[in-house]
Amino acid sequence: MRLNAACLALCLLSGCATPSETAVRTPQTIAFLGSSTTDGFTYPILVRQALREAGRPAPRLVNAGVGGDTTARMRQRLERDVTAFDPDLVVVQAAGNDAAHSVPVDAFTADLAAIVTALREQGAEVILLTPNVRGPARAAEEPVLEAYEQAMRAVAAAHGAGIAEASRLQKAARAGGVIVNEPDGLHVNLEGCRLLARAVLDAMGHPDVAVPAGLGIEPLPGLIGEWRITPWPAAADLSDDTVRSLDPDAGWVALTLPLAAPQAHWWQEQVRREGYAVGLERAVGPAKRYVGLATLDEPRSRQVFFNLGAGLRRLWLNGERLCEAASEFRGYHVGRERLPATLRAGVNTVVIETGSDFVLTVTEERVW
Known part of the structure; x- marks a missing residue:
């Protein structure tokens, strides 16, 4: 199964049936590539939980997050941690650590484009998550992130990837008085993760699927207890x-x-x-x-x-x-x-x- 974000967008613009009226097919395997927020895996769990609670197929999930990784490091481990699992869809969360380590935007762009190209060549659909907002403790970093976000949008447009509008949703929530960051100002809290899940579900073609208010966690399959x-x-x-x-x-x-x-x-x-x-x-x-x-x-x-x-x-x-x-x-x-x-x-x-x-x-x- 392969997603077709372009067809979905065309359908919505032309007035044909929305996802609530026709079944939007869900990928069987989704890999999430990123750094610490992905490694923590809250928002992917919420994505699957939301789909399951809406009566839609629940995909298998691959966690390919490593805390602290830049996009260059994600590129280096792409085959081992992502393509080896032959995912239908890959959600990429990048840019935060590149900005923190002053990686040149051109280098970031080249690495991200190489990741998207490799995934598309394997037959996977790709969604790029725009960067998380920063809290008050690191507010000065937010303008720096804008250049990386624009580069990300350019890569998506050039290489056929979708965009999950995480930063827009988080900024809107923040403007409404919602706290979306942990006290460190770098990581997002549970509400911030809920907005990440919202952005991914929208990009997948499930705008009608509600994000759960809380985590419905069960013990891991095969847990040695x-x-x-x-x-x-x-x-x-x-x-x-x-x-x-x-x-x-x-x-x-x-x-x-x-x-x-x-x-x-x-x-x-x-x-x-x-x-x-x-x-x-x-x-x-x-x-x-x-x-x-x-x-x-x-x-x-x-x-x-x-x-x-x-x-x-x-x-x-x-x-x-x-x-x-x-x-x-x-x-x-x-x-x-x-x-x-x-x-x-x-x-x-x-x-x-x-x-x-x-x-x-x-x-x-x-x-x-």
Whole structure:
């Protein structure tokens, strides 16, 4: 399935049926490419929730957000994090970090055009999100962003991409007295994310679909929810042989995910409800790193993907190491690494090394 934003716009202008009168087809897989706001994944969750609550097909979502990324860095990882999943639609949120790092607008334009071209050549539709507004603490940056936004519009016009009018919606809300930014002035709050979802739904051809007032969060599919966790001294050995000999005793803390205690901040509450272990220093005790052990009892052998997120560094399955700690930051989100593995029939032992937050799911599909 491929979107056709041009046909939709022509239809609306010519007076033919609106999306509420005829079914607007929804892409099967949407990839969201961006930096921290995308990595946090609130607005993509709201997009899918809105479609589901409106009785429309709910797409599979790919989180390709990495906090701090410029457009150049997004271009470098495009094949690994986006095109490898063959999405029907890619929503790109760029420019904020380019402006913050004084990337020349010409360089930004070249990188964004290369991203759009590569995605269009693969057959994906592309929507570009205009930059988020800034709060009072960083208001001076907003005029700088205007040049990047105009460049973004030029790229969209030249390469057949759609535009999601996030900045216009956020500015209008702000003018009406709505606070759309976090106190840092850089990131958007839940209301700002709702406006991002509104902009994306409009660009997809769903202006009649309401954005939910709040997040309807369920635990992640395939969440490993029962753990035994212990602080692990920074200088202590954690070799493969050590992992194979682990035998949790009464000193290990039993941890059930999702955690029961609500979090004070709305986004931390989002990830808690999804099943992220947030703040092991409170649940287990202060440490620089932790070791966790879980068992999976399988009725049959099956091929799966282990999907890592947050501060999870290393993973072992039945005593065999599946991954080393990444040499670069690849995001906080679950699925930043998706490791193929075989679960055997019977009991399987999973061991992790992690920082103070982690999440781990097991799925038979790479995209959910």
